[in-house]
Amino acid sequence: MNRAEEDYLKQLYELSTNTQSERVKTADLSTALGHTAQSVNEMLKRLSDKNLVNYTPYHGVRLTKKGHQNAVRMIRAHRLWEVFLSDKLDLSWEALHEEAEKLEHATSEVVLDKLYTYLGKPKTCIHGNPIPTADGQVVQGATLTLAQAEPGDVFIVRRVQDHAPLLTYLQARDIALGARLSVVGHESLGDTLVVKHQNQTHRLGQSITARMFGDIET
Amino acid sequence: MNRAEEDYLKQLYELSTNTQSERVKTADLSTALGHTAQSVNEMLKRLSDKNLVNYTPYHGVRLTKKGHQNAVRMIRAHRLWEVFLSDKLDLSWEALHEEAEKLEHATSEVVLDKLYTYLGKPKTCIHGNPIPTADGQVVQGATLTLAQAEPGDVFIVRRVQDHAPLLTYLQARDIALGARLSVVGHESLGDTLVVKHQNQTHRLGQSITARMFGDIET
DNA sequence: CCTCTTTTTATGGTATACCTTAATTTTTAG
DNA sequence: CTAAAAATTAAGGTATACCATAAAAAGAGG
Ligand SMILES: [Mn+2]
Ligand SMILES: [Mn+2]
Ligand SMILES: [Mn+2]
Ligand SMILES: [Mn+2]
Numbered sequence: 001m002n003r004a005e006e007d008y009l010k011q012l013y014e015l016s017t018n019t020q021s022e023r024v025k026t027a028d029l030s031t032a033l034g035h036t037a038q039s040v041n042e043m044l045k046r047l048s049d050k051n052l053v054n055y056t057p058y059h060g061v062r063l064t065k066k067g068h069q070n071a072v073r074m075i076r077a078h079r080l081w082e083v084f085l086s087d088k089l090d091l092s093w094e095a096l097h098e099e100a101e102k103l104e105h106a107t108s109e110v111v112l113d114k115l116y117t118y119l120g121k122p123k124t125c126i127h128g129n130p131i132p133t134a135d136g137q138v139v140q141g142a143t144l145t146l147a148q149a150e151p152g153d154v155f156i157v158r159r160v161q162d163h164a165p166l167l168t169y170l171q172a173r174d175i176a177l178g179a180r181l182s183v184v185g186h187e188s189l190g191d192t193l194v195v196k197h198q199n200q201t202h203r204l205g206q207s208i209t210a211r212m213f214g215d216i217e218t
Numbered sequence: 219m220n221r222a223e224e225d226y227l228k229q230l231y232e233l234s235t236n237t238q239s240e241r242v243k244t245a246d247l248s249t250a251l252g253h254t255a256q257s258v259n260e261m262l263k264r265l266s267d268k269n270l271v272n273y274t275p276y277h278g279v280r281l282t283k284k285g286h287q288n289a290v291r292m293i294r295a296h297r298l299w300e301v302f303l304s305d306k307l308d309l310s311w312e313a314l315h316e317e318a319e320k321l322e323h324a325t326s327e328v329v330l331d332k333l334y335t336y337l338g339k340p341k342t343c344i345h346g347n348p349i350p351t352a353d354g355q356v357v358q359g360a361t362l363t364l365a366q367a368e369p370g371d372v373f374i375v376r377r378v379q380d381h382a383p384l385l386t387y388l389q390a391r392d393i394a395l396g397a398r399l400s401v402v403g404h405e406s407l408g409d410t411l412v413v414k415h416q417n418q419t420h421r422l423g424q425s426i427t428a429r430m431f432g433d434i435e436t
Numbered sequence: 437c438c439t440c441t442t443t444t445t446a447t448g449g450t451a452t453a454c455c456t457t458a459a460t461t462t463t464t465a466g
Numbered sequence: 467c468t469a470a471a472a473a474t475t476a477a478g479g480t481a482t483a484c485c486a487t488a489a490a491a492a493g494a495g496g
Contacts, residue, residue: 106320
């Protein structure tokens with residue numbers, strides 16, 4: 001396997017986890033990876049030939065057992081490297097993801113296991129996302145999105161998607177894991193959510209609120 | 219730059235350092251990388267177009283300033299990762315090299331600098347080879363090879379080339395850095411060097427003795 | 437059932453990085 | 467000076483991984 005294939009599997013896993021559906025639409029993969037539908041189709045056929053995905057034209061793709069295992073391994077590598085880069089090298093929150101994106105493809109099973117032990121068997125990455133165990137178990141993190149919060153709620157940030165622009169955005173506004181956001185209300189016919197955090201008011205769009213997960217304070 | 223190009227530059231640097239000559243012969247690159255002369259020629263033309271090497275057909279290749287800088291950066295990355303893998307993850311001596319071979323291509327400048335500090339600014343890798351500084355300075359290691367030692371000499375191993383089969387060979391025979399080898403004599407018309415180490419006699423060929431560097435005990 | 441939209445396929449193209457076989461050119465050594 | 471050896475170039479191929487443009491097929495809604 002190479003970087004392109006590994007990134008496809010990882011992206012497939014993430015899309016099917018995020019949308020909570022087994023089958024992923026080619027168009028969504030296309031958007032997520034930034035490749036044309038044509039390129040995605042070509043790659044899916046190759047992945048299908050290698051028995052990494054189950055591709056039924058017009059009905060979406062699904063990871064096979066083998067594809068799933070590989071996807072989970074990549075995610076494990078990615079998140080472990082993020083922990084290393086943050087805990088040991090003190091790399092900034094937004095830089096982490098891009099670096100891990102490269103390192104994840106250059107890591108053997110042995111190194112991964114040793115790294116896991118060395119880091120103290122962490123359970124989540126720096127963005128709050130669960131680190132799969134060596135045997136592929138993944139603990140489900142928070143599933144409630146900020147987009148689902150209602151005016152009056154206090155939303156506690158538990159995990160955010162590894163999306164570079166999102167990380168930069170949050171970092172700049174001091175919104176980290178554990179942040180308490182008071183939901184003030186909606187604007188722009190519901191497209192925008194207005195929240196307060198540390199005496200600051202933020203207007204957050206769907207591409208932000210749908211990527212942040214947490215709990216409503218009770 | 220990508221992995222192929224980076225490996226060419228690194229190999230060029232190593233060949234010109236090992237042979238102590240500016241210009242590297244295409245045939246030697248071909249052997250070192252395990253590619254055909256044709257492929258090497260094609261790549262050298264590409265590297266030349268990118269101003270990374272200075273290639274004069276029939277007269278060898280030389281790294282340009284830009285090529286040299288990149289080569290040294292790769293070597294720095296390689297050796298720092300080796301230190302990390304050994305010191306922090308406790309990876310075995312022979313496994314180090316192969317893992318670092320992958321990681322070196324997935325490391326940004328920032329990570330490299332942080333890693334360097336984190337590891338305590340090491341001066342050499344686990345095989346005794348010098349780690350270039352961030353500004354490209356390389357301290358010259360031992361240059362006397364075991365092949366040059368004479369019967370009666372006691373040779374102290376200071377550094378060995380990062381050559382997977384060599385590392386495996388030495389590891390299996392407990393010959394590590396600092397080992398004291400008593401040179402007993404020559405065999406096979408000088409092709410083989412006979413040495414004693416910890417009550418064991420070893421018959422070492424050119425591909426081993428020319429890759430081990432150290433001092434003669436005085 | 438039919439149209440519209442989405443998805444897929446068909447073609448042809450690019451760049452990288454390898455390969456083989458066979459000239460051709462240059463160097464080198466006698 | 468010349469023949470042999472070494473190095474390079476030529477020509478054609480493979481696989482990967484992307485692209486664009488256009489046609490065809492399938493699904494979805496009314
Ligand atoms: Mn990646
Ligand atoms: Mn993360
Ligand atoms: Mn390498
Ligand atoms: Mn080394």
